[in-house]
Amino acid sequence: MIKRKLFVLCVVSAFVLVFSGGLYAAETLSLLTWKGYAPKNLVEKFEKETGITVKVTYSNNEEMIAKLRATRGAGFDLAQPSQDRISSVQEKYQIYQPIDMSKINAAQIIPSMLKAVQLNTMVNVKSHAVPFCWGTSGLIVNRKFAADAKDYSDLLNEAYKGRVSYRLKRPTLIAIAFAMGDDPFAKYSDVNAYQALMEKVGQALIDGKPIVKNYWTNGDALLQSMRSEEVYLAMAWDNGGWKLHVENSDIDFLAPKSGALGWIDTFAIPAKAKNIDAAYKWINFMLKPENAAQFTNMEKYGTASRGSIELTNVDIRGNFQRSFPQAAVDNIKWYPPVPAKLEEIEGKILDKVKAAK
Amino acid sequence: MLKGQKRWGLFFFLAPVVLWLFVMIVLPHIDLLIMSFRIENDEGQQIWSLKNYLNFFEEPIYWLTFARTAIYSILVTFLTFVIALPVAFYITKVVKPKYQGFLLVLLLLPFWVSELVRVYGWMILLRESGVINHFLLKAGLLKQPIEMLYRDSTMILGLVYTSMLFMVVPIISVLDSLDNSLIEAAYDLGANMWTILFKIIIPHATPGIVSGSIVVFMLTLGNYLTPNLMGGKNSLWFTEQIYNQFIASFNWNQGSAFGFLLLVLSSIVVWLGLKLTRQNLKKVVQ
Numbered sequence: 336m337i338k339r340k341l342f343v344l345c346v347v348s349a350f351v352l353v354f355s356g357g358l359y360a361a362e363t364l365s366l367l368t369w370k371g372y373a374p375k376n377l378v379e380k381f382e383k384e385t386g387i388t389v390k391v392t393y394s395n396n397e398e399m400i401a402k403l404r405a406t407r408g409a410g411f412d413l414a415q416p417s418q419d420r421i422s423s424v425q426e427k428y429q430i431y432q433p434i435d436m437s438k439i440n441a442a443q444i445i446p447s448m449l450k451a452v453q454l455n456t457m458v459n460v461k462s463h464a465v466p467f468c469w470g471t472s473g474l475i476v477n478r479k480f481a482a483d484a485k486d487y488s489d490l491l492n493e494a495y496k497g498r499v500s501y502r503l504k505r506p507t508l509i510a511i512a513f514a515m516g517d518d519p520f521a522k523y524s525d526v527n528a529y530q531a532l533m534e535k536v537g538q539a540l541i542d543g544k545p546i547v548k549n550y551w552t553n554g555d556a557l558l559q560s561m562r563s564e565e566v567y568l569a570m571a572w573d574n575g576g577w578k579l580h581v582e583n584s585d586i587d588f589l590a591p592k593s594g595a596l597g598w599i600d601t602f603a604i605p606a607k608a609k610n611i612d613a614a615y616k617w618i619n620f621m622l623k624p625e626n627a628a629q630f631t632n633m634e635k636y637g638t639a640s641r642g643s644i645e646l647t648n649v650d651i652r653g654n655f656q657r658s659f660p661q662a663a664v665d666n667i668k669w670y671p672p673v674p675a676k677l678e679e680i681e682g683k684i685l686d687k688v689k690a691a692k
Numbered sequence: 693m694l695k696g697q698k699r700w701g702l703f704f705f706l707a708p709v710v711l712w713l714f715v716m717i718v719l720p721h722i723d724l725l726i727m728s729f730r731i732e733n734d735e736g737q738q739i740w741s742l743k744n745y746l747n748f749f750e751e752p753i754y755w756l757t758f759a760r761t762a763i764y765s766i767l768v769t770f771l772t773f774v775i776a777l778p779v780a781f782y783i784t785k786v787v788k789p790k791y792q793g794f795l796l797v798l799l800l801l802p803f804w805v806s807e808l809v810r811v812y813g814w815m816i817l818l819r820e821s822g823v824i825n826h827f828l829l830k831a832g833l834l835k836q837p838i839e840m841l842y843r844d845s846t847m848i849l850g851l852v853y854t855s856m857l858f859m860v861v862p863i864i865s866v867l868d869s870l871d872n873s874l875i876e877a878a879y880d881l882g883a884n885m886w887t888i889l890f891k892i893i894i895p896h897a898t899p900g901i902v903s904g905s906i907v908v909f910m911l912t913l914g915n916y917l918t919p920n921l922m923g924g925k926n927s928l929w930f931t932e933q934i935y936n937q938f939i940a941s942f943n944w945n946q947g948s949a950f951g952f953l954l955l956v957l958s959s960i961v962v963w964l965g966l967k968l969t970r971q972n973l974k975k976v977v978q
Contacts, residue, residue: 682940
């Protein structure tokens with residue numbers, strides 16, 4: 336009997352030890368974000384300033400939504416979805432909580448961007464995000480081999496057979512629709528018209544399948560294949576093109592004739608975030624001009640931080656001047672909020688394209 | 693019968709496992725099963741329906757993708773078997789016993805890194821600007837580099853490589869019990885290599901081959917990474933279809949229906965395989 340009691344005591348105390356360990360851990364911030372959005376030196380600086388440990392999980396828009404939907408908004412303290420993917424998701428699944436503007440240092444944020452994001456993420460008269468950074472999707476071109484590429488339609492151009500790469504995701508569908516002279520954003524509200532348009536785009540992508548080398552899924556892998564000159568023309572984010580331009584001046588980002596697609600990534604706090612204070616601290620920290628400038632220097636993306644652009648390196652400003660003359664800036668197509676149902680239509684089209692021979 | 697104290701101890705140690713299995717595996721599956729029988733109507737409410745399952749049969753891309761996945765998985769299983777049998781035979785019967793352990797470790801070695809790393813390794817070797825092309829160009833065998841990635845054949849290569857070990861190990865364990873004198877006697881009686889292979893070795897090794905095949909088939913069918921990374925533009929795999937439904941289309945109901953279809957259909961394929969080889973599951977899993 337004594338032996339048994341001793342044994343139970345041992346087991347119980349072992350359990351207590353294991354489970355109490357979690358309670359004494361330091362304060363942490365779990366961040367659900369895109370690759371590159373939490374550079375190591377900024378994370379270290381934040382940890383030194385606040386004593387909060389940052390735990391970063393890399394993801395993309397679709398996975399962020401799926402992850403938060405699965406836990407009904409738990410598990411992360413801060414997420415960084417694009418501003419157009421928030422309102423319809425929030426209406427349906429309630430995975431975010433409203434932003435408490437009193438905790439945000441709004442003076443640090445460019446007012447027009449803040450206002451646009453607040454408006455686009457408004458659900459039940461409460462906004463659910465503040466802007467962090469912005470960029471565009473367009474073409475990365477190797478001028479040595481594809482001097483004439485000008486628009487998304489060149490992704491389907493026979494001349495670049497086997498030398499083209501793009502993602503099989505919704506931005507590609509939108510881009511090809513624009514290149515066909517249509518306006519997908521205007522059809523967002525009309526499900527049937529949008530479906531018809533997407534089917535046309537899907538058919539074009541199926542016809543263009545012999546042209547494409549592969550559908551890239553990983554940004555670094557794409558840059559590698561452009562660097563090794565296996566791919567001459569790709570649809571990708573502007574910062575990738577600028578990163579490559581530093582190594583090889585033939586390669587650069589090009590704002591396509593039918594308009595680069597502009598996105599804004601945000602800060603949004605999941606509904607069941609545990610460490611909300613840390614989340615606000617991180618938001619204010621990242622939007623501080625000197626920190627935002629450091630982020631821009633490294634990742635080449637512009638931020639919503641007011642006054643940070645003056646602190647960035649000269650070549651960053653050169654990037655914008657080279658790729659975005661005023662006309663190209665005016666032609667940027669900013670993503671409006673995506674209504675529900677469209678993702679399902681697009682998903683089916685994308686499946687069809689991938690399955691086609 | 694266990695004595696009271698022992699049973700109590702067993703219960704105590706089993707409880708976490710049972711609890712874990714129930715909460716983390718059984719409950720979510722029940723949830724998914726329920727989800728797969730529901731759809732969202734136009735008003736945004738969830739209603740009961742068989743539509744998710746009907747979609748699979750009505751939309752050719754879905755069942756064609758499944759058929760493609762199953763056929764390629766069977767092909768991969770067969771190729772793995774063809775490569776694994778000589779390897780297993782060499783390790784158990786030909787090589788000196790003191791090298792057996794060493795050879796097994798060599799087989800195991802690639803599995804000490806994750807599948808992702810192995811696939812990237814293959815990609816570095818096979819890509820257009822990769823190692824193999826580089827040497828072929830240097831040796832003058834090629835004038836232009838060729839793209840060896842993003843083909844069905846590369847994908848099969850990757851899948852076979854990934855599943856090799858799971859075929860070799862069960863075959864080694866059955867060949868161990870094969871009496872060498874049977875093979876010697878057959879040679880004495882004038883049998884050639886092929887007769888010995890088909891009349892002695894394969895019949896003896898069948899339980900191992902079948903259990904290896906089941907593991908390889910299931911692993912290949914459920915693989916996501918290798919087809920996606922090495923297969924390129926035409927390589928839609930059924931698991932990717934499930935992923936797309938969950939992640940890209942936000943349609944969890946359809947995704948769970950696909951998941952259960954994968955479970956049922958692959959079980960049918962395994963059952964058919966067992967029937968055709970006249971094995972029963974009990975014997976095979978021993």
